[in-house]
Structures are given as C-alpha cells and as structure tokens.
Amino acid sequence: MSTIPPTQAQQNAWKKSPDSELYINPLPVRIWHWLNAVGFVALILTGIQIRYANMFNVLSFETAIKTHNWVAFTVIANYFVWLGFYLFSDRITVYHPELNPRKFFDKAFKQFMYYSYGIFKGEPSPHKVLAYDKFNPMQSITYQIVMLLVVPVQFITGIMMWDIKRFEGPIAMLGGIHTVDTVHVLIFIFFVSFTLVHAYMGALGHTPSAHFKEMFTGYEEAEEKSDQ
Amino acid sequence: MVRSLIGGSPVNIPVVVSALVFCMLFSTILYPSPVAEISAEPVTTQDSPADIPVDVGADHLAILKKNTKCLKCHKKKKFKQLESGEQLSLQVSREDFIGSAHGEIGCTSCHEAIGNRKHPSKKTNITINSQRDYSVEMSQSCRLCHNENYTQYQSSIHASMVAQGSTEAPVCADCHSAHAVETMADYKPETGLPCKNCHENLYNAYAESVHGEARSNGNVIRDTHIQAPICADCHQAHEVNPLAIGDTLRSTCIGCHENVILLHNQWLPNAGTHLDIVSCAVCHAPFAKHKFDLHLYDNISQLPVSLQEGDEAIQQQLRVMEEAGGSVVDTLKTWRAKQGDDEQGQNSDISIRGRMEVMSGIAAHQIASKGFALRTCDSCHQDDPRKNQNVTLSVTKADGRRESFEANRDVLKSVTAVNSISDFYALGGNPNKLLDMLLLVSLAIGIAIPIGHFTIGEMIKENIERGEQ
Numbered sequence: 039m040s041t042i043p044p045t046q047a048q049q050n051a052w053k054k055s056p057d058s059e060l061y062i063n064p065l066p067v068r069i070w071h072w073l074n075a076v077g078f079v080a081l082i083l084t085g086i087q088i089r090y091a092n093m094f095n096v097l098s099f100e101t102a103i104k105t106h107n108w109v110a111f112t113v114i115a116n117y118f119v120w121l122g123f124y125l126f127s128d129r130i131t132v133y134h135p136e137l138n139p140r141k142f143f144d145k146a147f148k149q150f151m152y153y154s155y156g157i158f159k160g161e162p163s164p165h166k167v168l169a170y171d172k173f174n175p176m177q178s179i180t181y182q183i184v185m186l187l188v189v190p191v192q193f194i195t196g197i198m199m200w201d202i203k204r205f206e207g208p209i210a211m212l213g214g215i216h217t218v219d220t221v222h223v224l225i226f227i228f229f230v231s232f233t234l235v236h237a238y239m240g241a242l243g244h245t246p247s248a249h250f251k252e253m254f255t256g257y258e259e260a261e262e263k264s265d266q
Numbered sequence: 267m268v269r270s271l272i273g274g275s276p277v278n279i280p281v282v283v284s285a286l287v288f289c290m291l292f293s294t295i296l297y298p299s300p301v302a303e304i305s306a307e308p309v310t311t312q313d314s315p316a317d318i319p320v321d322v323g324a325d326h327l328a329i330l331k332k333n334t335k336c337l338k339c340h341k342k343k344k345f346k347q348l349e350s351g352e353q354l355s356l357q358v359s360r361e362d363f364i365g366s367a368h369g370e371i372g373c374t375s376c377h378e379a380i381g382n383r384k385h386p387s388k389k390t391n392i393t394i395n396s397q398r399d400y401s402v403e404m405s406q407s408c409r410l411c412h413n414e415n416y417t418q419y420q421s422s423i424h425a426s427m428v429a430q431g432s433t434e435a436p437v438c439a440d441c442h443s444a445h446a447v448e449t450m451a452d453y454k455p456e457t458g459l460p461c462k463n464c465h466e467n468l469y470n471a472y473a474e475s476v477h478g479e480a481r482s483n484g485n486v487i488r489d490t491h492i493q494a495p496i497c498a499d500c501h502q503a504h505e506v507n508p509l510a511i512g513d514t515l516r517s518t519c520i521g522c523h524e525n526v527i528l529l530h531n532q533w534l535p536n537a538g539t540h541l542d543i544v545s546c547a548v549c550h551a552p553f554a555k556h557k558f559d560l561h562l563y564d565n566i567s568q569l570p571v572s573l574q575e576g577d578e579a580i581q582q583q584l585r586v587m588e589e590a591g592g593s594v595v596d597t598l599k600t601w602r603a604k605q606g607d608d609e610q611g612q613n614s615d616i617s618i619r620g621r622m623e624v625m626s627g628i629a630a631h632q633i634a635s636k637g638f639a640l641r642t643c644d645s646c647h648q649d650d651p652r653k654n655q656n657v658t659l660s661v662t663k664a665d666g667r668r669e670s671f672e673a674n675r676d677v678l679k680s681v682t683a684v685n686s687i688s689d690f691y692a693l694g695g696n697p698n699k700l701l702d703m704l705l706l707v708s709l710a711i712g713i714a715i716p717i718g719h720f721t722i723g724e725m726i727k728e729n730i731e732r733g734e735q
Contacts, residue, residue, distance in 0.1 A: 089694050091648040099643035099694065103535050153719075158726035199693075203538035214617075214688025223701050227708045234712030238719070 060258040062172045066123040070116055071253055077113035078233060081106060085226050107200055114193050120185070132172040133182055146175035157242065167258050184232070188225055195222040329372040336373045337363065350396035362446035376407040398433050404444070405437045412438075418504035426666035436464065455496040456481045465497075471631035472497070475551075495522065508668055515630075519546045533641075543690065544622040547630045549640040554629030556645055557656035558620055558678060558696070559670065560594060560687065562601055565615040571601070572662035573669075580661075587659065588671040594618060594659050595677070595686045618659075620678075620690030622646055625656065647694040649679075 063071070084106040087097050097105065124130045148164040153176075157163075165174035173181065195218050198205040202215060209218055243249040252258050337360045345353040363369055374380060379392070386392045394400045409416040419425050419438070427435035441460040442448070458469040472478045480494035500518050501507065520526050520541075530537035548556055562571045573580065583600045587593065601616055624630050644650070657678060658670040677683060678696035 088647075089697055091644065091694050092650045099647050100535075103643075103693075107535070155726070158723040159730060200535075202536050203542075213685075216684050216688045216691040219691050219693065220684050220698065220701065223698070224704070227701065227705045230705065231708040231712035231715075234709075235715050238716035 060169065061256055062167055062169050062258050063253055063256040064123070064127075064129065065256065066119055067129075068253060068256055070120040070123070073116045074113060074120075077109050077116065078229060080109045081113065082226065082230060082233065084109065089223070110193075110196050110200070114197075117185075117189065117193070129170065131170045133178050142175050142178075146179065149174045149176045153242070188228065192222060192225045192229075195219075195225070326370065330370070333363075333373050346394065348394050348396055348400075352397050354394065354397055354400065358445045366443075366445060366447045367449040368445070368447045375410070376404065378407065401437050401439050401444075402428060404439065408438045415504045418502070419506075422502075422504060422506040423508055423666040424506050426664075430665035432665065434464070436460075455498065458497065461497040461501075467628050468631050469497070471628045475631055475633045476635040477633060508666070515545060516541060543620065544646070545624060545630070547624045547633060548622045548645075550634060550636075551624055551629050551632040552634055552638050552640050554624040554626075554632060555656075557623055557625055557658055557670075558675075558690075558692070559623040560618050560620045560657065560659045560673065560677075560690070562598065562659075562661065563617055563619040563689075565617055570619075570662055571616060572664065572666075574664050584659065584661065584671045587673055593677060593682075594673050595680075595682050597659060598686055617689060618687045620687060622692070646692045649695060649697055 084097065084102045087094050087102040088099065088106060091099050091102075124133070145164065152161065152164050163174070198209050198212075198218050199215070199222065202209065209215055212218055212221075240249045240253075241247075243252075337358060340356055340358040341360050342357065344356040346356055348354055368376075380386065405416075416438075424435045424437075428437060440463075458473070462469040473482070477494045477496075480492060481496060499522075527537065527541065530541060534540055547554060563569075564571045580597065580600055583597045587597055598616065598618055645655075655675065657673045657675045659673050660668050660670040663669055675696075676699075678687065678692075679699050681698065681700045683696075684698065
C-alpha cells in the first residue's frame with residue numbers, strides 16, 4: 039500500500055504544532071527567557087545606579103535598592119520556572135542530547151571554527167537545531183555554567199546582602215560582607231559583557247532577527263526557509 | 267520685792283524668771299540650733315549603700331558635739347603646707363557641712379586617721395604630697411559607706427584615667443564636694459552639674475538638643491510628657507563610660523526608644539545592620555560631619571582591642587599612618603604580629619571593623635528632633651570626592667579613652683580591604699578601584715566582541731567576493 043504524501047498545507051500545520059521538531063522554545067521557556075532578560079537588564083542598570091550614585095542620578099539610592107531587590111526576587115522566582123520546566127519535562131535533553139565527552143568537544147571545536155570563519159563564508163552551522171537538541175555544544179556548556187553555577191551564586195550573595203543580619207553566620211563563613219559583595223560585583227561585571235555578547239550572538243541566525251523571532255514564537259524559522 | 271533701777275517700781279522676780287524661760291523656749295522654737303533640728307527618731311541617710319540606720323539618739327548627739335568641736339577650729343582660714351608646695355585649705359564651712367547629706371555624720375567617720383590618734387600637730391605632722399593625692403586617698407573613705415557606688419566608679423573611665431596618672435579625672439570629692447555633699451533631694455540634674463564643670467562644651471551641645479530642650483521645657487516633647495535623659499541617664503552616674511566604644515551607645519538609645527528597630531524596619535533596608543554600624547547621631551544630629559571610623563576588633567573576646575602600655579610599635583605605626591598617609595593594613599599586620607608574639611605563636615583573630623560615626627563628641631550630643639533626622643542614604647552610600655569624608659582608625663587607650671588617627675580614605679577602596687576590612691563595606695560608598703577597572707574591561711569586551719566579529723566578518727566576506735571575481 040502506498041501512503042499518500044502530506045500536502046504542503048498539512049506539512050505547514052505539522053511544523054506549527056507543539057509536536058513539531060521545530061517547536062524548540064515551549065511557552066515556559068519563552069516566559070522565563072524574556073522575564074529573565076528584562077530582569078537582568080533592570081538589575082544591571084539599578085546595580086550601576088547603586089554603585090555609581092555619584093555619576094548617575096536617575097533613581098535615588100533608596101529607590102534603586104528597593105527596585106533592585108524586587109526585580110531580583112522576581113528573577114529568582116523565575117529561575118525556578120526554568121529549573122522546574124527542565125527537571126520535570128523530557129526537554130532536559132537539550133542540554134545533553136548524548137553523553138559522549140569526545141563527541142561533545144569535537145562538535146564544540148567545529149562550532150567554534152564556524153563562528154570564527156565559516157559563518158562569514160556562508161557555510162551552514164554544523165549544529166542542526168531540533169526540539170530535543172536545541173543548543174550547540176558552545177551554548178550548552180556556557181548556559182549550564184551560567185545557570186547552574188554563576189546565577190545561583192549571584193542569587194545567594196544577593197540574598198545575603200538583602201538581609202545581612204539574618205545571614206550573619208553564612209556571611210562570616212564566606213569571609214565577611216566585603217567578600218560577599220565583591221563576589222556579587224564580579225558576577226555583575228561578567229554579566230555586563232555576557233548580556234552584550236549574548237544579544238549579538240542572537241543576531242547571528244540565518245537572518246539577524248531569526249533567533250529573536252523564534253524566542254517569541256517558539257518555532258525555529260530556519261528549517262521552514264530551507265524547505266521553501 | 268526689788269525696785270527697778272529706772273522706774274523705781276517694784277519687780278516681781280518669779281514673773282521675770284518665768285518670762286525669761288518662756289522667751290528662751292520660744293526663741294528655741296523660732297531659731298532652732300542645728301542640734302535641735304535632729305530628730306530623736308532613728309533615720310536612714312539618703313544614698314547610704316549600707317542602709318545603716320543612723321541613730322541620732324544619745325550617741326549621735328555626742329557625735330554632733332564632737333563635730334561642733336572640729337568645726338569650731340576649722341571655720342578659721344587655715345592652710346597646710348603640702349610637699350608639692352600647694353596650700354591645702356583646712357577651712358570647713360559649718361553651714362555647708364551641717365546642711366549637707368553628711369551633716370549628721372561624725373567628721374572622724376571619714377577622717378579616720380585623725381580620729382584614731384591625737385589631732386595632728388607640728389610634732390605629729392601628717393605628710394601630704396599634693397591636694398590631688400589627698401583627694402584620691404580620701405576617696406577610700408567614701409567606700410566605707412558607698413561601696414556599691416565606689417565599685418561602679420572603679421570600672422569607669424574616670425577611675426581608669428586616675429589609675430593611669432591623670433590629674434584631671436575626677437575622684438569622689440570632685441563631683442560631690444568634700445564637705446558640702448548634696449542630698450539626692452537637693453540634686454538638680456538639669457543644671458548639668460557636676461559633669462558640666464569638665465564637659466561644658468558637651469553639655470552646651472546637649473542643652474540645645476531635643477533632649478536638653480525637653481528637659482528645660484519640663485520634659486515635654488510635642489505636647490507629650492517624656493522623661494528626657496540627662497548626662498547620667500546615658501553615661502551612668504558612677505560607672506561613667508564613653509559611649510562611642512562597643513555597642514553601648516546603641517543599647518543606651520534603644521533602652522528608651524524601644525520601638526526604634528520596628529520603626530527603622532518599616533523603611534530602611536537592612537535596618538538591623540544599620541543600627542549596628544551607624545551611630546545614632548550620624549542621622550539624628552543632621553548637621554554633624556561624618557567619618558568612616560575603623561577599629562581593631564578581637565573576634566575571640568568580641569571586643570575592640572585596646573592599646574596597652576608597651577605597645578610602642580603599634581603607637582609608632584599609628585603615628586606613621588596619620589603623618590605619612592600610611593596604610594591601616596600595616597597597623598593590622600603589626601598588631602597581629604604582636605598578638606602572635608604575646609600568645610607564643612597562637613593564632614590571634616584580629617580584624618578591622620568599621621562604623622559610621624560623627625566627627626566629634628560635641629556632634630554626638632546635638633541630637634535633633636525626629637523631623638530633622640537624615641533620611642538620605644547619600645552621605646554614606648555615595649562615593650563623592652567633594653565631601654572628602656574622613657576615615658579614621660580609632661583605638662581604645664589604656665585609660666579607656668578613645669583616640670582616632672586619620673587614615674587614607676583610599677584604604678577602603680583598595681583590593682586588600684576585601685580581606686583586611688572584611689566586615690565593613692558601605693555599598694556604593696567606597697567602591698573597590700580594581701572592580702571599577704574590571705567593569706570597564708567587561709564593558710569594553712561586551713562592545714569589542716560584537717564590533718570585532720562583525721568587522722572581521724565583513725572583511726572576510728569582501729576578500730571572498732574579490733577572490734570569486
């Protein structure tokens with residue numbers, strides 16, 4: 039028995055369904071990402087206002103602190119949206135599609151070479167974006183370090199500074215409030231360049247807006263284009 | 267019958283005698299002698315720590331009789347030549363003494379040495395070095411009855427200074443007078459005496475403060491009756507301590523202003539920490555100048571470390587720091603080395619802690635009413651070079667007083683401060699210079715990578731296109 043091939047309309051409908059391989063950013067991920075993005079920018083800006091009140095006078099110190107605290111708690115709560123989604127869904131594979139270190143580093147090198155040279159020659163990305171294999175190895179390792187190490191440390195140091203008296207003991211264990219603040223500021227400094235580079239790399243899709251669009255719609259656009 | 271010498275009329279002798287007796291009795295009622303003032307009932311002297319009832323019966327009358335004997339001679343202007351060349355006045359005002367809290371006590375109760383032997387004469391002369399020495403020595407006699415107060419005094423800054431040889435610090439008689447000792451009932455604290463005698467500037471600052479004005483207005487603040495504090499309420503009457511050391515000031519203020527923590531919690535982030543490390547006067551004496559005041563802290567005994575005799579190396583280090591803008595960290599190192607030596611190699615746990623303080627003791631007394639209190643964070647949390655905020659390193663001296671040495675302000679911004687001044691950091695007030703540079707580098711990387719990557723990409727594309735052509 040020969041099967042009837044799907045019509046173009048059927049193919050398009052399937053591509054736009056949540057079961058599609060091109061549905062790479064489910065709703066919780068999109069909510070988390072954009073709330074996180076707005077939160078990070080707000081935290082960086084209020085952080086600069088707090089630290090350099092003598093240079094910028096957009097908010098009073100008191101308002102900057104209160105805004106920073108409220109935004110920070112929203113970002114922390116939002117972190118658990120991300121963590122919960124990946125822990126309790128099968129999408130966790132996007133970070134580790136296959137646990138093979140040799141393959142991983144081999145792919146990471148190829149990806150690096152692509153960003154360094156191939157991209158300018160118009161070569162296709164060595165990594166094919168799929169629903170369960172979303173990240174290239176460079177993204178995967180970077181996002182895991184950021185989300186599982188850097189961001190939690192930033193949250194913890196921030197919470198300690200939010201209520202120094204309550205966390206007196208842990209602060210002393212970490213070497214005092216000056217140390218805790220220094221770690222918090224170092225991570226803030228890292229996020230300044232990370233955010234800028236992250237936004238730039240978001241524009242390195244097949245069109246400058248492709249990745250931004252997919253983070254709003256949830257669907258990978260590249261595949262659709264290549265089919266056309 | 268006897269005839270009058272003037273009028274020649276006869277005088278009735280029994281009537282005259284009766285009249286004289288009546289007059290004497292009447293005059294006794296009108297002008298009682300000091301002895302007659304004393305009640306025959308046993309009374310308790312005010313502020314008598316031993317609370318021993320003073321029997322003013324027959325024995326007491328004997329004491330007063332003896333006192334009268336002493337006062338008879340000592341009302342005269344007489345002086346004793348002291349070894350120091352000073353002249354000690356031996357004159358005691360009868361009125362002052364009898365009207366004093368000690369008016370019912372025998373002279374020899376305090377002047378024991380004189381009571382137990384013959385009165386000193388030229389032959390049995392008592393050698394006294396100086397008036398000061400005599401006052402210090404005589405303070406011991408106060409202890410006999412006022413042991414509790416004397417013990418409290420012994421742990422005061424005044425006693426520490428006396429022990430260190432100060433000739434200025436007060437002993438009992440300097441505040442209470444030697445012979446005209448006031449009763450508690452007569453004591454009027456709002457005059458600021460006796461503290462004002464030595465601390466006039468501080469008293470004047472206090473008198474103009476919300477506390478002082480409330481006192482002079484009958485203890486009324488904003489139409490509410492409030493018992494406003496006077497010197498001894500904050501500093502204690504006998505266990506006088508400088509409030510700037512440790513947590514004394516904070517707990518003293520909160521002692522009366524019980525809801526302070528709750529009120530600050532309503533608006534001030536990290537209110538508890540602020541109350542711990544910002545002196546109340548920093549915000550509540552709004553016109554006072556501020557400083558970051560660092561002190562060396564012993565984390566084991568949980569007390570600020572104090573400078574002892576023989577700490578020459580540290581004293582030298584502090585002087586160098588002040589004169590040549592040396593580092594606070596060097597002082598910490600010297601101190602740690604000294605502690606190591608003292609404790610035979612045992613690890614000492616000395617760190618530098620900081621507080622926000624007002625620049626002077628006068629400013630600390632200029633507390634304004636609540637409406638004038640600072641609610642701005644800028645004075646501590648803004649790194650404004652125009653303000654030229656002072657940084658000092660304070661140490662408690664052996665006599666209990668606090669001495670501040672000026673330090674370089676940049677010490678709070680240096681990289682080493684993260685370790686050496688680990689427990690003190692004013693967010694935004696003293697940003698670390700290295701972190702500022704790293705932020706610029708990070709910003710530069712964040713801009714350079716996209717621009718660089720884009721530019722290199724365009725160049726490569728151009729080359730490829732040229733190659734294809």
